[in-house]
Amino acid sequence: MFYLKSFNILVISDEAKKVYDIFDSIGITLRKSSSSKKQTFSNLSSYDIAFLDIDAEGWENRLIELKQHLPVIAFGKPDINKAVKSMKLGARDFLQKPLKNTEVKEIFAQFQDKPKIEIEGIIGTSRIMENVYCGIRKAALTDSNVLITGESGTGKELVARAIHKLSDRKNKPFVVINCTAIPDTLLESELFGFEKGSFTGANYTKKGLIEWADGGTLFFDEIGDVSPLFQTKILRVIQESEFIRIGGTSYVKVDVRFIAATNRDLLKTCKEGIFREDLFYRLNVIHIEIPPLRSRKEDIPALIDTFIKKHSLKRKDIQIRGITDEAIDTLMNYSFPGNVRELENIIERAIAFTNSPEITVKDLPAYLQKNQSAKKTLSGTLREAVDNFEKELIWSALQKSRGNISKAAEILGIHRQQLQRKLKQYKIAT
Ligand SMILES: Nc1ncnc2c1ncn2[C@@H]1O[C@H](COP(=O)(O)OP(=O)(O)OP(=O)(O)O)[C@@H](O)[C@H]1O
Ligand SMILES: [Mg+2]
Structure with a gap:
């Protein structure tokens, strides 16, 4: 119809x-x-x-x-x-x-709204997210540069990828430049590449990241934190769509759409003289603002469902089927400073912790349970309290070590075998 x-x-x-x-x-x-x-x-x-x-x-x-x-x-x-x-x-x-x-x-x-629930893996049916979807679709139809702003963990990279996937450039590369990871000394070589023989050790011609993105999309992540040199170098490329490799003699032309993301207020940093205004206007042709999760709480249940489905397979011993209403309430009452990433983390952790097919309030981090009711956490036996505390410590060590058991054991100051026994005891899947 x-x-x-x-x-x-x-x-x-x-x-x-x-x-x-x-x-x-x-x-x-x-x-x-x-x-x-x-x-x-x-x-x-x-x-x-x-x-x-x-x-x-x-x-x-x-x-x-x-x-x-x-x-x-x-x-x-x-x-x-x-x-x-x-x-x-x-x-x-x-x-x-x-x-x-x-x-x-x-x-x-062609411009009708597609089903609202999901666009390229992005979950959320709130009005706020509908606006984000409109921005994504609009951006996908043009070649204009896009600036995505939002707090940490709101889904900026997810949105950038969605724009690319919905655009005519979808079969070409999507290249991510984590701007803060490139020191100024390596900037030109990383971005523009170099010609063979341009310096000692340049035994081959190397393409830079910008050239890899030719025909596709280049995503500048954390653009608000880049050095003045970085800003100057990319402004030229964005304006002219061309650059010179280190040691090169002619310009290399590229056809690239630029998307940039930041959790900073760039206008403010422009006023403070930290960010170049001309670069800001070049990037800010289409602006997509992703509001924090606390201002679109109606999206929380659908996100929880998605994350349960995504992570429940990690538990081999029990089949996690859902979450109790009380646990959902607890999550709905939380402000999520780390936004969707924090919610996903909480669910992943709860799945690793729980002993039942349903995630309960007890499986949520202690700081959330405090919000709900201080009494509950104190009501168990001493053994339970100690176990819970130990589980928390193990979990946080595993997070820090990104799942590496030896490293986590080192952080905890115990032997690897000891940690493995505890993981088994607490049924924590890694
Ligand atoms: N609306 C959403 N639906 C499904 N998953 C989401 C959504 N928003 C964020 N996520 C998930 O949350 C995590 C964080 O998202 P992403 O990396 O895109 O955020 P970000 O804004 O780039 O964060 P940062 O500023 O810290 O880099 C990812 O695992 C992503 O898949
Ligand atoms: Mg990001």
């Missing part, structure tokens, strides 16, 4: 009224519209789609400007050359005048 939603549409035409009549007749609701013929538009990212009349003067430049921000549908009198040119310049589609209801309907069908 064809389900129509409301759209923010920008119509640029002398005949905008006719276009609106068509939208009206096929049941498209306009949340916001503009038929502005002005040369410049502000806040273009707040629109979902633009209809651009290419029978008007200067349409080429307008199209080039618009397509940076949103999908553009060109329309005009039958003229094959112009139609082809509009597509070459980046229009998503061309429609012939007079516009036909069925064709306009087909265009909007």
Whole structure:
């Protein structure tokens, strides 16, 4: 069934009224519209789609400007050359005048909401997440740069990957640059690569990360924490889509879409002079803000379900089927400073701890149980209290050692065999 939603549409035409009549007749609701013929538009990212009349003067430049921000549908009198040119310049589609209801309907069908529950592994049905999904879909339809902001653990990398997977670039590489992991001394060699013989030890020509991403997407993670040198180096590449390898003599051209993520307030760091304003504006063409988990608590149950399914297979001795209502309540009352990552961690840990097919409050970390009711944690026997404490210590050592048993034993100051016995005793799966 064809389900129509409301759209923010920008119509640029002398005949905008006719276009609106068509939208009206096929049941498209306009949340916001503009038929502005002005040369410049502000806040273009707040629109979902633009209809651009290419029978008007200067349409080429307008199209080039618009397509940076949103999908553009060109329309005009039958003229094959112009139609082809509009597509070459980046229009998503061309429609012939007079516009036909069925064709306009087909265009909007491409922009319909897909089922809300999941988009490329992202869970959440809250209104807030719906907005995030809209941003993802919109970004996937363009080649514009994207800035993803949000607290740690909110899913910024997940969103960046989703944009890539839904875009035309999906079959090309998605390259992650963990910006803070590259020291300034290695910056150029990592980003741009080097030519054979450019320095002692350069026995071969090495491609840099930017070149690896050619045709695909480059994800700058933690962009808010990079050095001034890093900022200068990438600004040029983002502006010009070209760079020179170390020791190279000519520019290497690349076709890359840039996505950057940060948990910092970049505008603030710009004002403080820490982050380059020109780089900020280059990256912030489409902005996706992922709000913290505490402001979309209705997503928590679906996330819990997903994480139980994901991690329950690690328990070979019991089949974990779910979680008690009381444990869900406890989690709903928590503020999750570490956001979705923290929730996943808590569930993974509870699955390792529990002795029953259902996760109970007792399987949650002590700091959560305190919130719920201090009495409960104190009500067991001394043996239980000691066991629980020991389990907590073991768990945190395993987290620190990333599951490496020898290292965890070292952290705990016990022998590896001793730790293995305890893991068995407490049925902690690693
Ligand atoms: N909405 C979601 N649905 C399912 N899983 C999610 C969701 N959001 C985050 N996650 C999971 O939480 C973990 C953290 O996500 P991710 O690494 O994308 O966060 P981040 O914002 O990049 O964090 P950081 O700022 O610490 O790098 C991942 O395991 C990811 O799969
Ligand atoms: Mg991340």
